[in-house]
Structures are given as structure tokens and as C-alpha cells.
Amino acid sequence: MTHEELAALPTTTTIEAAARALGLGRTRAYQLARENRFPCKVIRIGTTYRVVTADLLRLMSSNDDAPRSV
Template identity: 40%
Template sequence: MRPTLDEIRSWAATIDVHQAAQALGISRSHLYELIKRNQAPFRVVSFGTRYRVITASLIRYLEGE
């Protein structure tokens, strides 16, 4: 189930790719592909082989900024 914008606003400062994909309504594998091609429409940081999405950036994207 896709979370509401109000629910996303209550999330931690960074989230994993799975949560971000749920918020966007896309598959986790599709979001990984976007990240690997530097085409994610929001800020993503990497820690070794792990990626974290900046929640505030995701919210701005979902709000259409």
C-alpha cells in the first residue's frame, strides 16, 4: 500500500530504497536502476553498497517542487 504524504513526513531523515519505492509506487528494482544511472529525482546518498534516500528531498519531489 502506498503511504500518504502525511505519513512520509513522519518518517526518519533518511529512508531505505524499499520505502522510497513504496512512496513512489514503483518497484524497488526500478528505483535501484534509476539510482545507478544517476536519474533518481531526489537526493540519494551511498554508504558503501547501501543507498539511503533523503526524505525531505523525496517529499519535495512528491509535492511537485
């Protein structure tokens, strides 16, 4: 998922979309959310998990700034 695609997302997005952007599998993303270890803010509404898009964008931007190992 590109930065432009992320920026076009609504205020919150599905955990599946956030997982795709982070390179996580669906099962692992839900596991991290249940354990309160997902790397972005997750809002649980009943049985639905939503990820705050602004947090996802911040995380992706900080990953872009991280030095790459060779």
C-alpha cells in the first residue's frame, strides 16, 4: 500500500487494511490487537477492530525515515 493510498483512507480503517500496509498477516494482526500489541492505535467496537489511520500514517512515515541496513 502506497503512502497516497494510506492518505486516502477514512479516519479509521479495517485491521486487514492496516495489516496489509504493515506487511502483517490477518491472523497475526488480530492476535496483536487482542493482546494490545498492535503497533497503531486500535479501537474495538463490539467485535469489530478499527485502526486509526493517522497513527498508521505516522508509523509508516517513521519507518520511511529509519536507516536501512545494507
